[in-house]
Amino acid sequence: MATILETKEWIMTAATTRHTHIKLKICAFLEYLSLVRHSVRTVADNIGMNIEQAEAVTLAVQEALTNVIKHSYGGPCNEKIIIRISELQGPKFPNGAMEISIRDYGKAVDPEKIIGRNLDDIKPGGLGVHIIKSIMDQSNYFKMADKGMELTMIKIVNKDTSVKASCPH
Amino acid sequence: MSIITTNNNGIVKSQTITGNTTILELTGEIEMNCVMQLREAVMEAMQESKIVVLNMTEVKFMDSSGLATMVETLQQSKRQDKQLKIAGLNQRVKSIFEISRLETVFDIYDTEKEALA
Incomplete structure (x- = not known):
């Protein structure tokens, strides 16, 4: 039976800054993806992403998780996926940024072979990697020494647009 | 005359058949676990x-x-010489068509009424 193995959230509050880090450990079942989407959207809202950015990042994470379930694990199963969602601050990110890492323990592949497909070829499927790379400012796949893969993605907050995210789904 | 079928479960909320047209009213979140149904x-x-x-x-x-x-x-639909039209996309859903450069491949209309015109 599928279970959420662990959900943790801790917020460290200093005098003027708040750093959000969320770690989710889920079983590789599609039913849990909405939980992750909601968490991503909540952090995106909290760090000041506008609606368009927040929704795009949520979609990228959905694509990454779907790829893990489909390709790393060969379908829904009881294996674990660990998701870390962190707020980034510092000189490189004057408006802030969000880092999401997705760790699986399934079949590993050469990161250089993970590329989006040619969009001129209209056919079903194979769009997930293209969507991730289009949306995120950075995305890197790592083959882990013991087992599985880790994907780390960064999205920098864009303050240019005035509409702020407000409605998590 | 229309035949309307409503469904409280799944992503197809209702199906309306009028003349040579079927309108499928979809609802909820369309992801891997419901694409077979779609x-x-x-x-x-x-x-x-x-x-x-x-x-x-x-x-x-x-x-x-x-x-x-x-x-x-x-x-x-093209193989069967049928027409598939999409109506009422919100920006969130529309963006995935745009990112994938598929917004021009489909017949997309702002509203159901426009799709039926």
Whole structure:
């Protein structure tokens, strides 16, 4: 039976800054993806992403998780996926940024072979990697020494647009 | 005369058949775990009607699994000389068509009324 193995959230509050880090450990079942989407959207809202950015990042994470379930694990199963969602601050990110890492323990592949497909070829499927790379400012796949893969993605907050995210789904 | 079928479960909220047109009103979140249901509903509608309109006003989220199913059913519609139209996309769902450069491949209308005109 599928279970959420662990959900943790801790917020460290200093005098003027708040750093959000969320770690989710889920079983590789599609039913849990909405939980992750909601968490991503909540952090995106909290760090000041506008609606368009927040929704795009949520979609990228959905694509990454779907790829893990489909390709790393060969379908829904009881294996674990660990998701870390962190707020980034510092000189490189004057408006802030969000880092999401997705760790699986399934079949590993050469990161250089993970590329989006040619969009001129209209056919079903194979769009997930293209969507991730289009949306995120950075995305890197790592083959882990013991087992599985880790994907780390960064999205920098864009303050240019005035509409702020407000409605998590 | 229209035949209207409503469904409180799944992503197909209602199916309306009028003349040579079937309108499928979709709802909820279209992702990998419900694409089979979407595919079956659209394929069945294409057997019934020349024109199939997907009213997606109530679809809150769609990922590339849903989009892949849309592409598959579009290709099937062309093989069968049928028309597949999409109406009522919100910006969230529309953006996945745009990112994948598929917004011009489909017949997309702002509203169901425009799709039927």
